[in-house]
Amino acid sequence: xxxxxxxxxxxxxxxxxxxxRHPFVGAMLWTWIxxxxxxxxxxxxxxxxxxxxxxxxxxxxxxxxxxxKRPSPFIGAPTVWLAIxxxxxxxTTLFAFDPGASFxxxxxxxxxxxxxxxxxxxxxxxxxxxxxAWVIALSIAxxxxxxxxxxxxxxxxxxxWGPPGSYIFxxxxxxxxxxxxxxxxxxxxxxxxEKWQKYAMTAGMVLCGVSILGSHSRGALLAVSGMLAVLWWxxxxxxxxxxxxxxxxxxxxxxxxxxxxxxxxxxxAPEDRSAQGRINxxxxxxxxxxxxxxxxxxxxxxxxxxxxxxxDPTFIVSxxxxxxxxxxxxxxxxxxxxxxxWFSVWRCAGWLxxxxxxxxxxxxxxxxxxxxxxxxxxxAIGGAFLSLAYFDLPYNVMALTVAARYWVQSRGWEREPAxxxxxxxxxxPLFFGDRLVPKRPGLGDxxxxxxxxxxxxxxxxxxxx
Numbered sequence: 374x375x376x377x378x379x380x381x382x383x384x385x386x387x388x389x390x391x392x393x394r395h396p397f398v399g400a401m402l403w404t405w406i407x408x409x410x411x412x413x414x415x416x417x418x419x420x421x422x423x424x425x426x427x428x429x430x431x432x433x434x435x436x437x438x439x440x441x442k443r444p445s446p447f448i449g450a451p452t453v454w455l456a457i458x459x460x461x462x463x464x465t466t467l468f469a470f471d472p473g474a475s476f477x478x479x480x481x482x483x484x485x486x487x488x489x490x491x492x493x494x495x496x497x498x499x500x501x502x503x504x505x506a507w508v509i510a511l512s513i514a515x516x517x518x519x520x521x522x523x524x525x526x527x528x529x530x531x532x533x534w535g536p537p538g539s540y541i542f543x544x545x546x547x548x549x550x551x552x553x554x555x556x557x558x559x560x561x562x563x564x565x566x567e568k569w570q571k572y573a574m575t576a577g578m579v580l581c582g583v584s585i586l587g588s589h590s591r592g593a594l595l596a597v598s599g600m601l602a603v604l605w606w607x608x609x610x611x612x613x614x615x616x617x618x619x620x621x622x623x624x625x626x627x628x629x630x631x632x633x634x635x636x637x638x639x640x641x642a643p644e645d646r647s648a649q650g651r652i653n654x655x656x657x658x659x660x661x662x663x664x665x666x667x668x669x670x671x672x673x674x675x676x677x678x679x680x681x682x683x684x685d686p687t688f689i690v691s692x693x694x695x696x697x698x699x700x701x702x703x704x705x706x707x708x709x710x711x712x713x714x715w716f717s718v719w720r721c722a723g724w725l726x727x728x729x730x731x732x733x734x735x736x737x738x739x740x741x742x743x744x745x746x747x748x749x750x751x752x753a754i755g756g757a758f759l760s761l762a763y764f765d766l767p768y769n770v771m772a773l774t775v776a777a778r779y780w781v782q783s784r785g786w787e788r789e790p791a792x793x794x795x796x797x798x799x800x801x802p803l804f805f806g807d808r809l810v811p812k813r814p815g816l817g818d819x820x821x822x823x824x825x826x827x828x829x830x831x832x833x834x835x836x837x838x
Contacts, residue, residue: 375416375417377414377415377416377417377419378415378416378417378419378420381411381412381415381419381424382419384402385402385406385419385424385427385428388402388428389402389427389428389430390431392428392431392432392435393431393434393435393438394435394439395435395439395441396431396432396433396435396436396439396441396442396491396495397441397495399428399429399432399435400432400488400491400492400495401504401505401508402428403425403428403429403432403488404492404505404508404509404512404765405508405512406424406425407425407485407765408509408512408513408765408769409512409513409515409516409536410535410536410539411536412424413536413537413538413539414536425484429484432488432491433491436491436494436495441495441497442494442495442497443493443494443495443497444494445494446490446494448493448775448776448779449717449775449778449779450717450720451714451717451718451721451771451774451775452490452493452775454710454713454714454717455486455489455490455714455768455771457710458707458710458711458714459483459486461703461707461710462482462703462707463479464667465667465668465670465702465703465704465707466479466670468667468670469669469670469671470669470670470672470677470678471670471672471673471675472670474671474672475670475671475672477671478671478672481763482671485763485765485768486768489768489769489771489772492505492769492772493772493775493776496772496776497776497780497785497789498780498785498789499737499785499789500789502773502777502780503564505769505772505773505776506560506561506741506773507561509554509557509766509769509770509773510554510558510561513541513550513551513553513554513766514551514554514558514577514581516535516536516541516547516551517551517554517555517577517580517584517585518577518580518581518584519584520533520547520551520580520583520584520587520588521579521580521581521582521583521584521587522580523584523587524584524586524587525583529587529629531587532544532587532588533548533584533588534547535547535550540761540763540765541764543759544588544589544590545588545590545758546759546761546764547588548584548585548588548590548593548755549590549593549596549751549752549755549756549759549761550764551584551585551588551593552585552593552596552597552600552748552751552752552755553748553751553766553767553770554748554766555578555581555600555751556744556745556747556748556751557744557748557770558574558578558581559574559578559744560743560744560745561574562575562578563737563740564737582597586629591758593755595755595758596750596751596754596755597751599750599751600747600748600751600754603746603747603750604747607743649688650688650690650693651690651693651694651758653684653685653688653690654674654683654690654691654692654694654697654701655692655694655697656683657673657678657682657683657684657701658673658694658698658700658701658702659697659700659701660682660683661678661682661700661701662700662701662704662705662708664682665704666706667704667706668700668701668702669701669702670702671702673701673702674689674691674692675689691760692760693758693759694756694757694758694759694760695711695752695756695759695760695761695762696708696711696712696756696757698760698762699711699762715749715753718745718749718770718771718774718775719746719749721771721774721775721778722741722743722745722749723742723746724742724778725738725739725741725742725745725774725778725781726739726742726743726746727739727742728781729741729742729781734786735781735786738777738778738780738781741774741777742774742777745770745773745774749767749770752767
């Protein structure tokens with residue numbers, strides 16, 4: 374038993390017990406386990422331990438027992454579209470080419486989607502949403518910082534990979550996950566107060582960028598370009614921001630070895646074998662959807678299906694595209710629902726970006742909405758070349774966006790309790806054992822400290838203001 378196994382065990386086991394009473398803790402631990410996959414970094418018994426299943430079960434029990442939740446997760450259009458998508462995937466599984474194998478994949482997808490919906494029920498306050506944002510961002514950024522250092526040390530000669538047995542194990546998938554994470558890190562940076570914290574976050578984002586290049590992913594290069602274009606377009610000083618982007622980009626690219634450049638030059642090469650495999654899989658997905666209203670189900674990447682629908686039946690690869698992934702497995706209707714789902718998330722983030730500026734208490738939501746849209750652009754471009762249609766991270770970003778919009782619409786800052794941390798570590802508040810601070814009358818209702826002062830005078834008429 375290694376030290377890593379013991380440390381992870383001491384986090385997961387008590388965490389599950391705490392989740393029985395406070396399911397929010399369980400949801401955060403489950404998100405951390407499912408996205409970062411820390412058990413895949415262990416060397417002993419925890420490597421294959423069902424940690425996600427344990428935490429998920431404890432969280433479900435906690436949700437049934439607690440009152441610390443919303444009555445329903447359906448608080449916005451994206452969650453409704455997600456429910457419709459889930460129902461459609463269940464239907465296509467019943468009529469799949471291979472129902473048995475498809476049902477196994479459906480179970481994995483349903484576990485992710487169910488926990489996302491449960492998390493939305495538990496995200497009620499700004500404090501909880503900020504904790505969730507830190508969890509999803511740092512879970513992926515860990516590999517970005519680690520991979521960035523590795524790229525710098527090796528001179529970019531070797532590829533950066535994610536944890537084995539996870540959605541982000543492949544270099545391309547990790548790169549797209551990091552592209553989605555960098556805007557979230559930028560959002561979190563806007564919430565920090567200390568200069569050293571902001572500098573540390575900048576260093577983390579730079580290392581994530583270096584790690585993206587170190588993945589040698591051609592799709593990631595296109596996604597980064599699209600993401601930077603959105604940031605430049607929305608910037609106030611386009612000339613200066615353009616110079617900074619071009620300067621940093623030129624510096625980063627100048628560090629990459631010749632091997633990296635040779636790979637990037639094959640992006641538009643039709644004779645590239647990887648590109649040929651993708652086109653073959655895309656054509657197969659289109660043919661399946663054209664001939665089958667419900668698609669072929671989750672299990673279509675096998676010799677029999679390729680022989681019937683692919684131009685080259687001997688070149689068998691996965692879909693390598695979130696769009697053709699949905700098209701081949703769930704038909705044109707499934708793809709349409711999927712696109713409408715993400716369009717609703719984009720609009721939800723845009724609403725936050727616009728209405729979050731209305732008052733100081735919600736300004737953080739405006740920053741969140743802007744960065745979520747940048748993150749979606751990165752996923753939409755990078756996902757066009759990867760099978761990440763069911764990956765946790767985008768759905769967790771959706772959950773955070775929906776919860777934040779509901780919080781703004783319901784003026785959540787006026788009624789949620791304030792918390793006072795009992796301690797700090799390096800000026801970072803520790804929320805373990807923190808205590809509830811009753812909100813003073815008048816605070817948060819637009820009247821501010823004046824109303825609070827009047828209430829104090831009424832309670833103590835002999836005391837001057």
